[in-house]
Amino acid sequence: MHKSLLFLLLAGLCACSNSQTQEQTSSMKLSGAANEIKLMTLDPGHFHAALVQKNNYTQVDSTVYVYAPDGPELKAHLARIDSYNKRPENPTHWNSKVYKGTDYLAKMLSEKPGNVVVISGNNAQKTHYIQSCIDAGLNVLADKPMAIKPADFQRLKQLFPLAEKKGVLLYDIMTExxxxxxxxxxxxxxxxxxxxxxxxxxxxxxxxxxxxxxxxxxxxxxxxxxxxxxxxxxxxxxxxxxxxxxxxxxxxxxxxxxxxxxxxxxxxxxxxxxxxxxxxxxxxxxxxxxxxxxxxxxxxxxxxxxxxxxxxxxxxxxxxxxxxxxxxxxxxxxxxxxxxxxxxxxxxxxxxxxxxxxxxxxxxxxxxxxxxxxxxxxxxxxxxxxxxxxxxxxxxxxxxxxxxxxxxxxxxxxxxxxxxxxxxxxQVTEKYLQYLTQGKLPEWEVPNMLAKYYVTTKAYELSRDK
The missing domain is CATH 3.30.360.10 (Dihydrodipicolinate Reductase; domain 2)
Incomplete structure (x- = not known):
């Protein structure tokens, strides 16, 4: 092949690749505009998942996509959301779109109707859920704890670099x-x-x-x-x-x-x-x-x-x-x-x-x-x-x-x-929305999240070392 033609082909491929990269990066950026955040709630087994929605947020769309197995935990979650919608003072206006099935995680990852996943439930699954969402290029707002055993911490260590590579933010809910x-x-x-x-x-x-x-x-x-x-x-x-x-x-x-x-x-x-x-x-x-x-x-x-x-x-x-x-x-x-x-x-x-x-x-x-x-x-x-x-x-x-x-x-x-x-x-959710608009967490947040879960999971080991 002639050198000049080869050069043009390579240049075209690079331009196409750069265009795709720029398009992908651009799609992950958030401006803070009204309704641009679309929430997905994954397996809400803990009442903290509903408390994230106790208020409305201008930046968050009123339709929330819920993926969970059918059962009393899902019913309780939806009942709390409904109670917030029906309260006489400052009612919310959430519209829950619910998928019920044993394949709820795979279904959510295949459909991806939102850009932020709220995770609050069975902590044995927490680190796995987080990893699956980060792998799929989704922002994650997770209830504590994100790790309950030393093996979970080893997994968590890899997720922050992965989140940075994917252009998404992983954050835990520190209400105190x-x-x-x-x-x-x-x-x-x-x-x-x-x-x-x-x-x-x-x-x-x-x-x-x-x-x-x-x-x-x-x-x-x-x-x-x-x-x-x-x-x-x-x-x-x-x-x-x-x-x-x-x-x-x-x-x-x-x-x-x-x-x-x-x-x-x-x-x-x-x-x-x-x-x-x-x-x-x-x-x-x-x-x-x-x-x-x-x-x-x-x-x-x-x-x-x-x-x-x-x-x-x-x-x-x-x-x-x-x-x-x-x-x-x-x-x-x-x-x-x-x-x-x-x-x-x-x-x-x-x-x-x-x-x-x-x-x-x-x-x-x-x-x-x-x-x-x-x-x-x-x-x-x-x-x-x-x-x-x-x-x-x-x-x-x-x-x-x-x-x-x-x-x-x-x-x-x-x-x-x-x-x-x-x-x-x-208040935590509003702070997270602010970070999403900025496109990054404060420099100290990630190392300190790791430090925190190192202490707790190491304590788990020490409490058994008798």
Whole structure:
């Protein structure tokens, strides 16, 4: 073949290839226009999938494509969506297009009517679902946890580079970052005149501690929550050290090292982890699942007294860049009257401790306290606190105050900031939509997601290393 002709053919092939690449890249870019996000919900076995749709979003089309096996979990999901559409105040306008069948995953991947997949359900399938969606070039908004065992973490490590190659975003739903007391704890820890600097701590006396108490029986969107039976199988839901602890580990990184990338290979060391079980009677199990008895897959967890042991409780000790942290999770069956899920947190500074309590004294609402150390002049500490509050009020926060309380001061937060846990799902979703429009996550998010799941899955190993 003549050289000039060969050159023209090659140039044409390259131009065609470049055109296809540009077209493919262009199709993945999002502008933030109304209705350009089209959601697909995959196997919504957990109520968090519905909470993503508790609000409307201008950028999100009202038609949502649901792919799932038929059964009570799908019915419960659709009933929640319907309740949001029919509520008298701020009703939503979702239109669910549902495919029911055992081949729901393959069907969704072959049809791909949307560009973002919401995944919240059986965690044994979570990493597989995520990989399948990323392989197909779909953006993924996943409920926690994205990995419940070490093998899942090894798989997850490969998915972020793959997502970058495909031009899509993988993100997990970290609602606890939007709790106002936690936000202010983080903000005040960055004010050295008040807080000093974060202590390093020790394994026995960590610099930061986060404890979370949850309940199997609860109300969601005003109705008693019916949980699927697999929720009580740690092989499917995950244990305490890998499930709710995901939030707590995330907050340690987010508060102690704001917008800093953490390397799980260089910056993190695990010291210890342990697990324990909450036992549920047959009647309690029936109350929360509406099932008459224990399914076969829970036989391995039954005791001689015909209760089921759920290893939902866990505690992990680890350090990040030399800063020692402890996170722990406890699950009870039902909260005391007037109470709900609770959170305790302390950040220890060289001048003051920042403490979140949510007990009976706080009427089970999270309250932030500033407690100066004994060797710190109280008048100087109050002056620093006043300056800090004024700085916050002159910035993105309004109406904050403080009042004397015991060892220090209670931070007064306007009720308008306390939107509740369910509303945080919309806040996470809005942040994700923002990232989709920008076409990327913040530089620190991916390494810190990996660091978080390294801690939780490594804790899973350590809790069995006895």
């Amino acid at each position: 970052r939007y709790e106002i007391s936690t936000i202010l704890q983080r903000e005040l820890s960055q004010m050295p005149d008040l807080f000093g600097t974060l202590e390093k701590g020790t394994p026995d006396n960590p610099a930061i501690t986060k404890e979370s108490v949850h309940h199997f029986f609860k109300f969601v969107s005003g109705a008693p929550l019916i949980r699927p039976a697999w929720f009580f199988d740690v092989e499917q839901q995950g244990e305490g050290v890998v499930d709710v602890s995901t939030h707590l580990v995330d907050l340690v990184l987010w508060e102690c090292f704001p917008e800093q990338s953490i390397s799980y290979t260089k910056d993190i060391q695990l010291q210890a982890a342990k697990r324990s079980a909450t036992e549920l009677s047959r009647d309690q199990f029936k109350q929360v699942t509406a099932l008459p008895g224990f399914p076969g897959f829970l036989k391995k967890d039954l005791t001689k007294d015909s209760t089921v042991k759920v290893f939902a409780n866990g505690e992990t000790h680890f350090s990040v860049k030399g800063v020692h942290a402890k996170v722990s999770v406890i699950w009870n069956f039902q909260a005391p009257e007037g109470a709900g899920d609770t959170h305790f947190s302390i950040m220890r500074g060289t001048k003051a401790n920042l403490v979140i309590r949510q007990g009976a004294a706080e009427k089970y609402k999270p309250i932030l306290y500033v407690e100066p150390l004994p060797n710190v002049d109280r008048a100087a500490a109050e002056a620093a606190l006043k300056t800090a509050i004024n700085t916050l009020n002159n910035g993105q926060f309004k109406g904050l105050g403080y009042e004397a309380n015991g060892k220090g001061w209670k931070i007064i937060i306007p009720e308008s900031y306390s939107v509740g846990h369910e509303a945080h799902f919309a």
